[in-house]
Amino acid sequence: MKPGGEYADTLVVARRDEVASDVVALTLRHPTGRELPAWEPGAHLDLILDTGLTRQYSLCGDPADRASWRIAVLRAPAGRGGSARVHDTLAEGTEVRVRGPRNHFALRPAARYLFIAGGIGITPLLPMTAAAEAAGADWTLLYGGRTRASMAFADQLAARHGDKVRLVPQDEEGLLDLAPYLTARSGPGTLVYCCGPEPLLQAAEEACRDWPDGALRTERFQPSPRTDAETEPAGGAFELVLTRSGLTLTVQPERSVLRTVEAAGVPVLYSCEEGTCGTCETDVVEGEVDHRDSVLTDEERATGETMMICVSRCRGSRLVLDL
Known part of the structure; x- marks a missing residue:
């Protein structure tokens, strides 16, 4: 992703809806009615808030609607202030200033899908289920939340798709049991495709350990x-060459590539x-990357074509x- 290569503009909140307990959905439009960039299921958007905070929220509307973007935001009391700023x-x-969209969670063609959502993790899966339905794929959505009232879009999903959607409120049925559905x-x-809190993601990864790579x-x-490799010390300094800028820098062990480039x-x-x-x-021209991000897949890491310069190294x- 090249600096300045993404869409960035000021949009207006055209509509605000309370879609669940502590969840607000915002419909964003350009003040002049200008068409917005295209996006695909799985994409997310940066909100650049007036406090200097930048937060990412998944687009959960209709990709065919070029006049508006829709996001849904859970108020997180233990968060770092971004969601509270959005709500308040x-x-x-x-x-509000926006930047993006970008997509590291793209929906790939398949004959069958199992979508697993925990809480506000339903947002990127909404357009995915619609795309799977439109493509005639065989799909199931397993959607868990603390309570039925906290599960955004649950009623409309169940009404629209019937038994393809399995709602599991924790206070009624306990935690999601993934094994039967994965089997x-x-x-x-x-x-x-799974999105939600970390315990759910780890449970999905454990349950899919013997599945084919990339499934x-x-x-x-x-x-x-x-x-263990990612928690090892950063190691020694290394030379960093920036081809378009014509610079050769040294990245010290205590400093990230990002901060070195910025300085x-x-x-x-x-x-x-x-x-x-x-x-x-950032695109990698040469060198072996020590990937320490939570974005790229194993296959993408293996290519060595890009890296997240905020955490990854050489x-x-x-x-x-x-x-």
């Missing part, structure tokens, strides 16, 4: 637990600095980036 200040008619949907041609796709709200005056987009949002993804002594 983004009323209808309010303007029923297993087999060649099945893809699993499970997850999207995280926070960094995934680090492997050299090279503009680069970034947001979370945790390796979860994908904003700082395994060797020299790294060349397209910056």
Whole structure:
């Protein structure tokens, strides 16, 4: 992703709906009615709030609607303030800066799907279920939440798709039991898409451990637990070459590639600095990457074509980036 290469503009909140307990859905439009960039299921959007916070929210509307974008935001009392800012200040008619969309959770063609959502993790799966239905695919949605009242869009999903949707409120039925559904949907041609809190994602990863590589796709709200290799110290300094800027820099062990590039005056987009949002993804020209993000799949990491410069580093002594 090249700096400045993404859409960035000021949109207006055209509609605000309470879609569940502590969940608000915002419909965003351009103030002039201008058409918005196209997107595909799985994409998310940056909201750049007036406090300097930047937060990512999945697009959950209709990709065919080029006049508006829709997101849904859960108020997280234990969060870092972004969701509270959205709930408390983004009323209808309010303007907000946006950036994106970008997509590291794209829906791939398949004969069968199992979609697994936990809480607000339903948002990226909404357009996915619609796309699967339109394509004539065989699909099931397993959707869990704390209570029925906390599960955004649950009623409309159940009414529209009937027994393809299985709602599991925790206070009524306990935690999601993934095993029966994964067993029923297993087999060649099945893809699993899962989004929600970390315990759910880890349960899905454990249950799909023997499935073919790439059969499970997850999207995280926070960094995934680090492997032993990822928790090792950063190692020594390495040389960093920026081809478009014509600079050769040194990345010290205590400093990230992102901060090194920024200190050299090279503009680069970034947001979370945790390796979860994908904003700082950068093309790699040469060098072996020590991937420490929670965005790229194993297959994408193996290609070595891109890296998240906020957390990932170089395994060797020299790294060349397209910056």
